[in-house]
Amino acid sequence: MKLQQMVANLPALPPLNNNNGLPSSNTDASLPNSSIVNLDRGDTVLLESYWRKMSEECTVEIKGWEFLSYASDLKSVCWFMMPELRDALKRLHALVGNAETSDRHIVVGNGSTQLFQAALFALSSSSSSSDDPINVVAAAPYYSGYPDETDLVRSSLHKWSGDAKEYDKNEAYIEIVTSPNNPDGSLRGPVVSSKCGVEGKLIHDLAYYWPLYTPITHKADHDLMLFTLSKCTGHSGSRIGWAIVKDIDIAKKMTTFIVLNSIGVSKESQTRAAKIMEVVCDSYQRYRFDGSSKESELFFEYSRGILKERWQKLREVVKQSDGFIVPKFQTAYCNFTNQSFETYPAFAWLMCKREEDCGSYLEKKLKVVARSGKRFGSDPRYARINMLTTGDDFDEFLERLSNIEDI
Template identity: 40%
Template sequence: MKKEQNHKLLLSFLYSILLNALLSLYVIYHSLSKPGWGIEAMAEAEAAAAIACSWHGHAFVDSVVVNGRPKCECNNCYAGEDCSILMRDCSADAVSGDPQYLEPYWRQNAGRSAVVLSGWHRMSYQNNAPNYISMELERHIRLLHRAVGNAVTDDRFIIFGSGSTQLLNAVIKAFSSPLDHNSPVGVVATAPYYEVFREQTKLFNSREYQWKGIPSNMSSSTNSTQLLSENLIEIVTSPNNPDGNLQRRSKFLLGSSMAAIHDHAYYWPQYSPIPAPADEDVMLFSNAKFTGHASSRFGWAIIKDEKVYQKVVTYMDLSTVGVSSDTQLRVLKLIKTILLQIREEGDFFKFGYETMKERWQRLSKVVSSSNRFSLQKLSPHYCSYFNEFKDPSPAYAWLRCEKDEDEDCEAVLRNAGILSRGGTMFEAHSRYARLSLIKTLDDFEQLLQKLQTLIFSTDSYSSL
């Protein structure tokens, strides 16, 4: 009797194991093996993209849902449910460097550039590569620089960051290690410079480094021998933000042993001629200015020295545990799309260059119609990517107010309904203002219209 009971218990146990195994196989088959699991996600994305918003706005999958569909998010100066209402008293916004001018290219390449993520895509902190980076993305970044010819990557280390701004502080931190210096390292940049360099350095208020300002100001208050002996880090932006000029290290610091960080966010053929590959110790690149996907928050640093690289890796590990795997996958897809058509029909860089060149030429024509304003002087230069001389195509206009009474150019523009960044933000004279040329077509057309009105009203008043 006891043996019979044991036999029944054993059969029940084996039956339970078999049933669980069958159920597991059923779940796996229906969740993983069944094709077409991404159809619903693709349909949702295409439905949102199909909402035109009168071509003056966007609807996204994650937009606020109204009456069962994503709500339109309107461009500046447009309103209404479908963004069809133009607000006449609205100011043209030329403040931010939001590179939305590239959206038409990505609409033309919607299928190639789309990404569908499974719900279980890279859930772990770790992947199969060191330092939280996608090895395939790193490989494609090297292929990209080699194809474009704008940076040397051989025998260099590459590290990813949540935008190049995060990497900037990581590199400053690496260069200012307390093991190497007895006093705070000074961070400097030649004016006009991107104000985030100053503001971010001051924000962290580190005991290891501090903002020292402009090299020329330092040279006037410090003798040359003392200046060259100081521990300094120079940030060099080339092409420069805001004026688009190709920059070199400050002449006031030549001969010093100080470190340098080269910000090459705009060193791409759509913004600047590429005379030769950049070959510096530390080079920063921003995906925002490269592909236009600012919201993805992705950048990378190319570093020559392994010790500096390892310090940056430690910073990234402790601050954010690397960069989002979802972001890395999206950037990989974008770069693959660009490489597929490089120097072919549908070339990304040709599209970007032609767009920026046209905007610069149209703006220059408006500004040159009056002597009230002037623009930075840029001339054609040879570009190795296009293998020919190319006209200027800067990301920003560095506008100068020429009238004696127009001391504050930002205020002059603001009073005329144009929002800009004043020159003092870049530690330049208040007679200057930066106008962004890389926003939407709506933004650019509004800028031109307001500027034409301002110039026309000035000329009309002068002729009275």
């Protein structure tokens, strides 16, 4: 059955989900069936159409004499963080209501990857329980980058110890709690303490806790929380992430790590990130208070509409197939939108029912590159599909999946 027939009865979405006449990243030609469709990467390029519309509002001018110094605010723990970015971050979190920032320390990094390593350094160097490396765990399926990032430099401070659900040592540990989870979109809490009764240190990776992916059900208030611009607004190339930290000593150690690693973070990137967040917040302020903004200018509604449409199409294709399964998600009330909706994850955790290795099967049968479940410490019958790719790539993937018996 052709994809067009499968989705014909889906409800029409509002105009905010189209490209408003703007080209996507690769609209010069449709993809030939012989080409490779790469759905392995986590680029958020589907949001390009929105930022093209907002191009003039988001434009930043930087003069040649600006930003010559390493320092931005010597009174702050994170002294290379620009006050404009700190204020924009607090304003954005206050708008969305997804994280507590009052009386917290904010540390900016070159993406959440650098901040994750800074957090490992800060937490493990603060542990006095043993001279041995502290164990780092996460519940499978966990983000595929955690093991390599933990063990890259073979630090004497920390080591990767696998699946948190299998951890049974009476030793100090750091547990990474990713919610919504990458790759399967599930909402999570810590598992080791409830299983073993041993209290460890926690890193809450909340990269996807934004209303384009999931209902905002509460204001997160954990000891150490990681966020990233790449998954919040789609600007992966700017390499801006931030940590919200309760303990000032941990924040200072994270800052030290970043200083020794990269001597701070680009002020050009910080300036751009602050402007992007300002535009997002301003549009909601205008929409809610004086009605001068249109719904099509609201970033989270626009983005969630695209993801919702893609998930509808994927579920319809999978429904017509006997060979695949994708997770189902509960509907929840969102405090930000004041309405209920289900989670629309950035990735689809696709299971091949009758294949031992879903990633290899997709590549061999469909010429679709996806990340195998083995990379996430999980069953290789699963593969992670990037839902944030270009429209051409996503539509071609669905077309191939819907016609798999004919290939």
